[in-house]
Amino acid sequence: MRETKGYVSEKNGKYYAQVTYYENDERKKFTVALNETNRKKAQRMADDLAREKDAELKELEKRKKYHLFVKTLKTWLKYKRNNHLAENTADAYDSRAKYITDWFLLNRPGICVEEVTPKDISDFFFYLQEEGRYHVGKNGKEGLSKRTVSDIGAVLRAFFKDAVSQNCIKTNPAAEVTPQKEKKNNVENDDRIRYMEKDEAKAFLTFLRNQPGEKKCSYLTPRFYLLYPIVSMCLCYGFRRSELLGLRWDVISENEIEIRRTVVRTTKVYHKDDVKTKASHRVVEITEAVRKVLDEVKRDQKKNGRYKEDGYVFLNGDKELEPDYLSKLFKKAVIACPDVSNDLTFHNLRYTCASLLFEKGWMIDEVAAWIGHSDIEVTRKIYTQVTRGWKKKKAGEIDDLFS
Numbered sequence: 001m002r003e004t005k006g007y008v009s010e011k012n013g014k015y016y017a018q019v020t021y022y023e024n025d026e027r028k029k030f031t032v033a034l035n036e037t038n039r040k041k042a043q044r045m046a047d048d049l050a051r052e053k054d055a056e057l058k059e060l061e062k063r064k065k066y067h068l069f070v071k072t073l074k075t076w077l078k079y080k081r082n083n084h085l086a087e088n089t090a091d092a093y094d095s096r097a098k099y100i101t102d103w104f105l106l107n108r109p110g111i112c113v114e115e116v117t118p119k120d121i122s123d124f125f126f127y128l129q130e131e132g133r134y135h136v137g138k139n140g141k142e143g144l145s146k147r148t149v150s151d152i153g154a155v156l157r158a159f160f161k162d163a164v165s166q167n168c169i170k171t172n173p174a175a176e177v178t179p180q181k182e183k184k185n186n187v188e189n190d191d192r193i194r195y196m197e198k199d200e201a202k203a204f205l206t207f208l209r210n211q212p213g214e215k216k217c218s219y220l221t222p223r224f225y226l227l228y229p230i231v232s233m234c235l236c237y238g239f240r241r242s243e244l245l246g247l248r249w250d251v252i253s254e255n256e257i258e259i260r261r262t263v264v265r266t267t268k269v270y271h272k273d274d275v276k277t278k279a280s281h282r283v284v285e286i287t288e289a290v291r292k293v294l295d296e297v298k299r300d301q302k303k304n305g306r307y308k309e310d311g312y313v314f315l316n317g318d319k320e321l322e323p324d325y326l327s328k329l330f331k332k333a334v335i336a337c338p339d340v341s342n343d344l345t346f347h348n349l350r351y352t353c354a355s356l357l358f359e360k361g362w363m364i365d366e367v368a369a370w371i372g373h374s375d376i377e378v379t380r381k382i383y384t385q386v387t388r389g390w391k392k393k394k395a396g397e398i399d400d401l402f403s
């Protein structure tokens with residue numbers, strides 16, 4: 001690197017410092033007016049300015065060997081999309097990465113991959129949990145859920161893991177950093193898995209069965225009639241939303257249903273010839289109750305000219321049933337039904353199925369295989385909670401003995 005020098009010039013009784021330097025082999029200079037009347041002191045000030053500029057240039061030269069974090073992250077995302085990730089997963093990565101790039105560009109502009117520290121990650125997580133949500137009120141601030149922050153953190157950990165494998169950095173700064181635990185009262189906090197008891201499930205099905213059909217629904221009437229066959233099958237098999245919406249008539253034989261397709265939504269709706277995990281790909285026997293439901297759905301589709309041999313089982317009129325619409329419709333239904341808790345979500349049907357099977361005496365591994373759990377610990381957690389409910393019932397029986 002060529003030498004950076006500082007000179008002093010005088011004009012109209014004032015001293016000026018002029019610093020000359022080279023950038024990309026191009027000679028450049030800048031001038032600063034000095035509030036100084038002594039030439040020697042003015043020269044010392046010019047020398048200080050030259051040293052500062054020289055240090056800045058050396059830092060820039062050094063950083064050329066580094067990798068700008070935001071730029072490298074975007075390059076990595078493109079690489080993942082083109083070589084490793086399914087399209088819907090890549091879209092989810094891009095959506096989560098936007099939170100990362102937005103925060104780092106504002107709070108750590110110009111930072112390199114090699115310079116990111118665990119504290120940077122921790123500060124980022126804290127921001128997300130306190131005020132990270134987009135599109136809140138005019139002056140409001142709202143944090144993201146711990147689950148969402150964890151999903152964003154997973155992108156960071158994967159990125160830095162690859163950076164370690166490429167010898168860009170020695171350690172993963174995001175490896176040991178996790179979102180802050182939400183403050184909660186261990187006595188009052190209700191952290192239970194939500195599910196319906198058998199009587200609640202029956203009452204909910206009855207409520208849905210009694211809703212007006214398609215022809216009787218006005219424009220503003222919720223189409224709860226769509227939910228009866230869907231909820232019936234989910235209570236029987238514990239289908240995920242994506243699995244249920246991916247069902248086509250060509251995977252339903254006389255006695256079996258094969259789970260081999262899914263419909264998922266990230267930034268848009270994707271129809272995939274794939275399932276979530278290996279355990280998700282399964283074949284289930286058709287029960288007599290489900291056979292009646294499917295026969296009714298098929299008859300209705302044929303009557304309205306909507307049936308196709310490879311078409312979807314569940315439709316919304318002439319259109320495919322979309323994931324978000326199904327979840328919102330289910331939420332409206334549980335609020336409208338007086339017999340069930342209004343905080344149930346569509347995924348709670350899966351837990352309800354598991355709980356009903358446990359009450360029937362099924363073993364944990366049998367339930368996991370039936371509903372397609374790849375991690376038996378998730379099934380065990382449901383089992384633990386269900387058995388807690390059994391203990392309360394047994395305690396009531398003991399009371400009856402001695403009353």
